[in-house]
Amino acid sequence: MTDTTTTVNGRPDAQPAAPTVSAFEFWPGWIFYTPIVLYWIMLGLRYRDFSLPTAANPRIETGGLCGESKSSILDMAGDEARQWIAPYAVLTTGENDTARALAAMEQAGLSFPVVLKPDVGCNGTGVRIMRDADSLREGLAAFGRGVPVMLQHLIPYGHEVGIFYIRHPDEAEGRITSLTYKEVPCLTGDGHSTVEELLHADPRTRLVPHIYIPRLRPRLNEVPPAGQSLPLVFAGNHCKGSIFHDCAADITPELTARVNAIMRDIPDFHFGRIDAKALSLAHLREGKDFQIIEINGVGSEATHIWDARTTLREAYATQFEHYGETFRIGAKKRREGWKSSGAMAMLRAWLRQRKLMATYPLND
Known part of the structure; x- marks a missing residue:
C-alpha cells in the first residue's frame, strides 16, 4: 500500500479546509470541563462510587486518571508490546x-x-x-x-498520532474510538520580519499568541532568513499549541489488529490513549512502522475533539461517551473483584501531581 495523499505540514491535503482555531479550543479549563465534571458526579451517584473509573485499569495508580508514573505503565508491557515502545x-x-x-x-x-x-x-x-x-x-x-x-x-518518524483504545473485560478484542494526527505549527521567515511580527501575521498564531510567546520570548526580535522554518512547539499537546486533525477514516482493520495485540499484552488495561510516531500515514494504516511514546489511562482524552472542525456538541458527546465507558468498564472490573482507588486517593494523587508540575521547567 502506498501513501498517495499529499500533506501540508503533516495534515492530509484531501481534507476540507478547517477554521484555524475552534470556538472552544482555548476556553479556560474550568469552563469547558464543568459539564464533564457534573456528568462524572451524576455517574458516580448512579454507580455509588465516584472513583469507579480508576478500576478500569486496576493495575495502574488511579487507573491512569492522575498522579500515575508513565514508566510504570510501560514497564508492564510484555514481549509483544515492548517491541513497539520507544x-x-x-x-x-x-x-x-x-x-x-x-x-x-x-x-x-x-x-x-x-x-x-x-x-x-x-x-x-x-x-x-x-x-x-x-x-x-x-x-x-x-x-x-x-x-x-x-x-x-x-523517534525520528514525522507523524505524531493519538490512538484511543477501549476494550471491555468481557470482550476478546477492543476497538479504536479515535485517531488524531498532530501537526507542529511553524512560522516561515521572509528575511525582514521578526519572529514576533511573523507570529502576529500567521492566521492561527495571531489568534492565540499567548500560547507561543513564553517559549519564543528569547527569539522574538530575531529575523529568520527567507524560507527558514521555525517550529513553534515540540510536545504534541493542543494546550501547548499543536494542531490536531480528526482522521477516524484512517482506522483500519490492520491498525486495529496491531493495537489489540499490543494492548492485550499489558495486563488488565482497558481504556486509554496511545501516543505514538509513525514513519508514514500509509504504514500506520497497515499497522506497522510506528513507535509508542507513552500510554495514558483513564485521564486521557480522545484528542480528535480539538480538531477545529469539531463542534462543541460533538466534543461533549465524545467526552460523555468515553467517560461513561470508564464507569461501565470499572463496574465490570469491580464484579471481577478489583477495587477502585477511592475518592480521597484520587484527590491526593491529583494534589501530588499538581505540586510536582508547578516545579517543572517550560517545555520545548
Missing part, C-alpha cells in the same frame, strides 16, 4: 544525576538526542529535547531535586 530509562534528579543519567542511557541503549520528561505529569509540561551531555546537565538541573524523570529515544 526505549527509555528512568532516574530521580539529585546528586550526580548527569552521570547517573548517562549510565542509564548506556544501559538502555540510548544515544543523543533524547527526550527528557517528567515521569509524572500531563499536557507535555516539562518535555524537552537533550542533544548532548551539556544540555542534559542543564535539563536535569531545571527540575527540582528528587523528581522522577524519563529519558526516551527521540
